[in-house]
Amino acid sequence: MAASLTRISCSSAFTxxxxxxxxxxxxxxxxxxxxxxxxxxTVKTLGSSFAPHVTCAISLTTHATLTPSSVPSxxxxxxxxxxxxxxxxxxxxxxxxxxxxxxxxxxxPAEYEKLGSYALVGLPSSxxxxxIEPNETKTKYSIVIGGANFGCGSSREHAPVxxxxxxxKAVVAESYARIFFRNSVATGEVYPLESEVRICEECKTGDVxxxxxxESRLINHSTCKEYKLNPIGDxxxxxxxxxxxxxxRKTGMIPSESN
Amino acid sequence: xxxxxxxxxxxxxxIRNKEGSGFSSFPSTFQIxxxxxxxxxxKKIVSVMAxxxxxxxxxxxxxxxxxxxxxxxxxxRASEKPQLSPGDNVWVNVxxxxxxxxxxxxxxxxxxxxxxxxxxxxxxxxxxxxPDHYIFTSDERANRNVDILRDFCTEQxxxxxxxxxxxxxxxxxxxxxxxCHVALAQEGHCRPGEVLLGTDSHTCTAGAFGQFATGIGNTxxxxxxxxxxxxxxxxxxxxxxxxxxxxxxxxxxxxILQIIGEISVAGATYKSMEFVGTTVESLNMEERxxxxxxxxxxxxxxxxxxxxxTTFKYLEDKTSLPYEPVYSDAxxxxxxxxxxxxxxxxxxxxxxxxxxxxxxxxxCKDVKIDRVYIGSCTGxxxxxxxxxxxxxxxxxxxxxxxxxxxxxxxxxWLDLYTLPIPGSGGKTMxxxxxxxxxxxxxxxxxxxxxxxxxxxYARMNEPxxxxxxxxxxxxxxxxxxxxxxxLASPYTAAASALTGYVTDPREFLQ
Numbered sequence: 001m002a003a004s005l006t007r008i009s010c011s012s013a014f015t016x017x018x019x020x021x022x023x024x025x026x027x028x029x030x031x032x033x034x035x036x037x038x039x040x041x042t043v044k045t046l047g048s049s050f051a052p053h054v055t056c057a058i059s060l061t062t063h064a065t066l067t068p069s070s071v072p073s074x075x076x077x078x079x080x081x082x083x084x085x086x087x088x089x090x091x092x093x094x095x096x097x098x099x100x101x102x103x104x105x106x107x108x109p110a111e112y113e114k115l116g117s118y119a120l121v122g123l124p125s126s127x128x129x130x131x132i133e134p135n136e137t138k139t140k141y142s143i144v145i146g147g148a149n150f151g152c153g154s155s156r157e158h159a160p161v162x163x164x165x166x167x168x169k170a171v172v173a174e175s176y177a178r179i180f181f182r183n184s185v186a187t188g189e190v191y192p193l194e195s196e197v198r199i200c201e202e203c204k205t206g207d208v209x210x211x212x213x214x215e216s217r218l219i220n221h222s223t224c225k226e227y228k229l230n231p232i233g234d235x236x237x238x239x240x241x242x243x244x245x246x247x248x249r250k251t252g253m254i255p256s257e258s259n
Numbered sequence: 260x261x262x263x264x265x266x267x268x269x270x271x272x273x274i275r276n277k278e279g280s281g282f283s284s285f286p287s288t289f290q291i292x293x294x295x296x297x298x299x300x301x302k303k304i305v306s307v308m309a310x311x312x313x314x315x316x317x318x319x320x321x322x323x324x325x326x327x328x329x330x331x332x333x334x335x336r337a338s339e340k341p342q343l344s345p346g347d348n349v350w351v352n353v354x355x356x357x358x359x360x361x362x363x364x365x366x367x368x369x370x371x372x373x374x375x376x377x378x379x380x381x382x383x384x385x386x387x388x389x390p391d392h393y394i395f396t397s398d399e400r401a402n403r404n405v406d407i408l409r410d411f412c413t414e415q416x417x418x419x420x421x422x423x424x425x426x427x428x429x430x431x432x433x434x435x436x437x438x439c440h441v442a443l444a445q446e447g448h449c450r451p452g453e454v455l456l457g458t459d460s461h462t463c464t465a466g467a468f469g470q471f472a473t474g475i476g477n478t479x480x481x482x483x484x485x486x487x488x489x490x491x492x493x494x495x496x497x498x499x500x501x502x503x504x505x506x507x508x509x510x511x512x513x514x515i516l517q518i519i520g521e522i523s524v525a526g527a528t529y530k531s532m533e534f535v536g537t538t539v540e541s542l543n544m545e546e547r548x549x550x551x552x553x554x555x556x557x558x559x560x561x562x563x564x565x566x567x568x569t570t571f572k573y574l575e576d577k578t579s580l581p582y583e584p585v586y587s588d589a590x591x592x593x594x595x596x597x598x599x600x601x602x603x604x605x606x607x608x609x610x611x612x613x614x615x616x617x618x619x620x621x622x623c624k625d626v627k628i629d630r631v632y633i634g635s636c637t638g639x640x641x642x643x644x645x646x647x648x649x650x651x652x653x654x655x656x657x658x659x660x661x662x663x664x665x666x667x668x669x670x671x672w673l674d675l676y677t678l679p680i681p682g683s684g685g686k687t688m689x690x691x692x693x694x695x696x697x698x699x700x701x702x703x704x705x706x707x708x709x710x711x712x713x714x715x716y717a718r719m720n721e722p723x724x725x726x727x728x729x730x731x732x733x734x735x736x737x738x739x740x741x742x743x744x745x746l747a748s749p750y751t752a753a754a755s756a757l758t759g760y761v762t763d764p765r766e767f768l769q
Contacts, residue, residue, distance in 0.1 A: 090524055090613060092733040099709040100738075102361045103393060103400035105407075106477065107368025111400075122735045149525040152558065153731060154709075155460040155474035157365060177558055178529050179460060183476035244482050244490070245373045 080169045080191075080211040082142030084220075085131050086203050087123065091146055092153035093180065095122035097162040099154075106161040106187075113137065115158055116165025120144075129205050131166070138167045143209055144190075146173035147200045151180025157187060164189025170211055172218055172229065174198050186244060193218075194230040202227075325588050328496040329563050330531040332585040333471040337454045345495035345594075353385070354453035354470075356483045359439050360390040362458035362476075364407040369481030380415050381487035387419040387448055388412055389439035394704045395426055398712035402426070419446070429669065429702040437668035437703030440464040440636040444548060445670050447577030451566035451584035456483060461636050461730065463554045467547035468574075469566030469584050474555065494560040495594040496531040496587075497522075501538035503601035508768045510646055511546040512638060512728065512748035514538070515553045516607040517599065520617025528558030530594060533587065538601045539564055544573045545642035552637045553730050556614040606763050608726070609746035612734050620751050623761035629723035631658070631756040632737070633749055634665030634701075635708040638728020641674040643749040648680055648688040650753040651695040654767040659759035662697040663717035665706040672703050697756070710738040719744075726755040 101118045104111040119139065120131035132139045144163065150173035151159060160183050163171065170191040171184070184192040193211065199218065203209065207222035216229040327335060331343060338349035358366050371378065380386050388408050393401035405423065412420035421442060423435035436442035440461050443449055451469035456462065458480045465472035475489070483489050499518060519526070532554045539547070547564045554562035566584040574582075606620040633639065633647055644666065651658075666672040675688045683691065689700060698717075707717040708729040715738075719725060722741035729737075732744035747755065750764035757767065 090733075092731070094709070094731070094733050094736050098735055100712055103398055103404060103712065105364040105368060105400075105404065107365050107372065122740065124734050124740055149528070149558065152524055153460065153733060155458060155462075155476055156362065157476035157478060175525065175528070177525070178560060179474055179476065179555075183478065186476055186478035244478070248482070248486060 078213040080142060080213075082169070082209070083140055084143040084145050084172075084203055084205065084207050084209045085120075085129075085139070085141035085168075086145045086200050086205045086207075087120075087127070087147070087150075088200065089147035089174075090149045090152055091123075093151060093156050093159040094153055095124075096120055096151065096159040097156070098122040101162075102156060102158055104158070106158055106165075112161065112165050115162045116167070119162040119166035119168070140167075141205070142167060142169045143211065144168050144171045144173075145195075145200050145203050145209075146171060147198060148174045150174075150176050151184075151192075152177035155179040155183070157183045160184040160187055160189045160192075172199065172211065174200065191232065193232065196228050196230065199227050326590045326592065328531065328587045328591045328593065329469065329533060329565065329585055330471055330496055330561060331493060331591070332587075333452055333454065334491065334493050336452065336585070337471070343493055345493050347493045348490055349493060350488050351454055351491050353456055353483050353487055353489060354450070355385055355387055355443075355448050355455045356480060357387045357389060357439055357443060357448070357455065357457035357459070357462065358480055359388070359392055359459060360394070360401070360404045360408060361392045362480065363388060363390075363411075364404050365477035366458055366480035366484065367407065367411050369478055370484040373481060374485040378485060380417070380484050383416050384418045385487070386415075386417050386484065387443065387446075388417055389421050389436060389442050390423055391437055391439045391442070392705045392709070393711050393715070394423060395429070395702045395716065396712040396714050398714070401712055419448070421446075429672075435669060437666070437671070438636045438639065438705055440548070440552065441640055441667040441671065444468070444544065445577070445668060447574065447580075450574070450578060450580060450582035451570060452582055456480070456489065460555045461552050463559065463562050464548050464552040464636055466551040466554065466562040467544060467564050468570055469563060471561055471563070472551075473561045492529070494529055494531045496533050496591075497527055497559075498533045498535065498593040498596040499599070500596060501534065501536040501599045501601055503538055503599075505538055505541055505601060506604070508606055508750060508763075508765045509601070509604060510643075510748040510750055511542055511549040512553075512746075513604060513607050513751075514599075514601070515550050515556075516609055516614075516617055516746065516748075517604055518597070519553060519557045519615045520607070520609070521597070522557055522615075524556060524613060524615045525558040526615075527554065527560075529560055530558075532557065532559045532562040533593070534562065534564050536599075538599075540567060540569075542569075543642060544569060545640040548640065549637055549643070553614065556730060606748060606751050606765070608751060608761060609732060611732055611743040611745065614731060614746060616732075619763070620747065620754075620761060621763035621765075623745070624763070626745070626761040627724065628660055628726050628745070628755055628760060630660050630717075630719075630725045631662045631752050632665070632707060632717055632725055632727040632729065633663065633752055634667065634706050634717075635727075635729040636667060636705075637708075637730040638749055638752070639665055639667035639671065639703075639706075641671050641678070643728060644671065644675055644688050644692075645678070645680070646749040647753040648691045650750050650764055650767050651691050651697075651757070652680060652683050652686075654695075654754075654757055656757050657694075657696040658756040660756055662692075662695075662756040663707070664692060664697055664700040665717065666700055666703045668703050672700060675700050695757075707737050709736065713738075726752050726761060728752050 104115045106112050117137035168190050172193045172195050181192045184190050203220055207220050210219045216231045218227045335343045337351040390405045421434050421436040423432045425431040449465045449468040453470045455465045455472040456475050460474040462472050462474040551562035565586050608620050610616040610618050679685050701716045707715050719738040719742040722739050724743040726745045726747050728749050732746050734740050754762040754764040754767050
């Protein structure tokens with residue numbers, strides 16, 4: 001299995017691939033590190049024929065990045081750690097947040113929370129492990145791992161919002177549909193990261209993973225494998241300013257007084 | 260992203276060609292991606308396509324100033340740049356921003372939060388607000404969302420707000436239109452050469468008018484509300500050349516299903532889709548809208564059809580604002596070109612659960628169905644109902660399954676009841692539908708295309724098999740997760756209603 005496919009580096013003159021729209025988040029609140037209390041022996045995975053790698057779990061403590069201390073707001077040192085939830089290809093917005101819940105307005109705080117409780121409820125019943133347990137409103141999976149064309153379908157911002165409101169911090173997919181990608185960063189709800197290979201085929205729901213943004217790396221502690229991620233790239237200048245709105249204020253695009 | 264191009268052989272050969280085409284922006288990971296593809300594409304239909312050729316970019320010299328595609332030209336003008344290339348990030352002046360009841364309240368919330376409670380929109384005549392998604396329902400939140408739009412429009416003195424207050428009788432609302440994409444066209448808000456953004460993925464429909472139109476999220480819309488601009492990346496263009504006379508059993512829906520089946524649901528991701536050729540020129544505006552409508556189902560950023568006399572004639576009585584169409588330069592660079600001989604195409608369906616799960620309608624004739632749905636921005640326009648009515652008239656028979664008719668707008672509804680059908684002895688579409696045993700045409704809105712609140716008319720609340728003229732058939736799209744949706748043209752939908760099975764319209768139209 002091509003777990004480490006060497007990426008041919010792109011010329012720096014080109015602002016990464018056409019798959020990235022120019023993206024920006026309006027307000028980047030510092031993501032907190034989730035260090036769930038977990039016992040490797042009881043980690044449930046999709047497809048119980050998979051036995052947890054106990055030996056890898058022990059080596060966890062040597063990873064310097066696994067610190068529960070507070071994270072500085074600088075994106076470049078952001079690390080996410082937690083359980084991952086694995087889905088397949090072409091997960092469309094109707095599966096992420098079924099249309100009947102679109103009456104909830106994301107900019108309304110109470111409805112924002114409610115949206116989160118319905119995240120990924122549209123997945124077919126073949127997904128026997130659900131993203132959010134029936135009696136819960138938040139997910140225990142902070143990282144969603146997907147295949148190709150994640151987030152296809154509607155332009156509804158409710159999709160990345162629902163994932164973020166549910167407690168997901170990042171999505172790592174093979175590729176994205178453009179509007180979903182753009183909305184993810186515009187809202188700052190989840191980091192839409194891209195993997196070089198189909199890690200959705202190498203990870204199982206419930207695996208413990210760490211994402212290191214600066215190193216553009218994903219570590220699956222349950223399988224003891226590491227994967228290269230595409231750098232968040234283009235989003236740079238605008239995210240640095242704090243998002244499209246902050247960027248626009250900085251450059252004088254937004255009038256200081258309302259007209 | 261390269262890995263999203265999942266169709267095997269025809270596409271992979273074009274990818275390899277393209278590597279040498281001088282289009283330096285694309286990383287060689289395209290090649291790696293093709294090896295990973297698993298998608299099955301029916302080989303039977305490939306024969307109607309000429310092998311893709313990528314246009315070789317001529318060697319550029321300093322004196323070359325133009326040679327841009329239509330989309331590039333529109334964005335260049337909108338960003339006040341003399342020249343730009345795919346991949347450039349540019350700040351674009353927006354001509355029209357559209358929003359509706361589902362995304363409007365969220366966009367307004369963001370606008371107020373970021374620009375201030377007392378902020379004013381950048382231009383009260385360029386924001387068009389069209390409630391259409393969850394209208395005829397008792398869902399309190401849905402109803403509240405229309406109220407939120409009204410409050411905002413009153414406060415901002417928004418010129419174009421197609422309000423609805425009386426939910427029990429849509430006709431009692433003089434301003435209400437219905438489905439936003441059809442309303443935009445009918446009310447003259449689509450103009451060649453302009454930039455139209457909307458908080459809905461099917462905003463790309465407006466590309467039929469030779470403009471740049473694409474869907475955006477609430478945050479981007481909030482930004483546009485305040486500034487009238489948005490940062491966009493210029494997409495490269497895929498060109499689709501369709502030549503030949505349109506057979507009497509085919510509609511634009513079949514053409515776009517053909518294309519999506521060919522390039523897959525991600526085949527046009529981040530790209531512009533340009534539709535040209537004699538067949539396209541022969542299409543009326545509503546058929547062109549159907550073509551551009553499903554560009555997003557291929558992952559496309561926008562679709563365009565060059566404006567011509569058909570466009571200008573349509574616009575004559577609808578807009579008085581000046582506009583200036585643009586056209587692709589003869590030597591413009593296209594990412595690749597697909598050619599179709601339309602005379603060889605057959606009626607198609609997209610089987611559950613993906614718009615690219617293409618199959619010949621006639622090969623699905625053993626699929627028993629439970630219902631037929633004719634409606635939405637894709638298949639609920641006047642032309643779509645005309646087509647269905649034509650087929651019912653030709654057959655003279657009655658439908659065997661519940662057949663739901665949801666006109667997209669008030670105008671379409673009116674057409675159903677007033678337009679006489681040629682060859683029918685003066686009958687209207689509504690009469691033909693009634694004689695065929697269809698349901699009474701419903702109140703105009705998006706209806707059950709996307710499920711909606713549980714009391715939405717024609718929503719699929721149990722697992723059923725439905726042939727639909729809508730645009731998406733992912734699991735749960737029309738309501739029930741186990742529902743099976745076959746996307747089809749109005750002809751195919753009508754034919755299927757008559758037999759109770761997925762049916763090729765030639766059974767009734769030859």
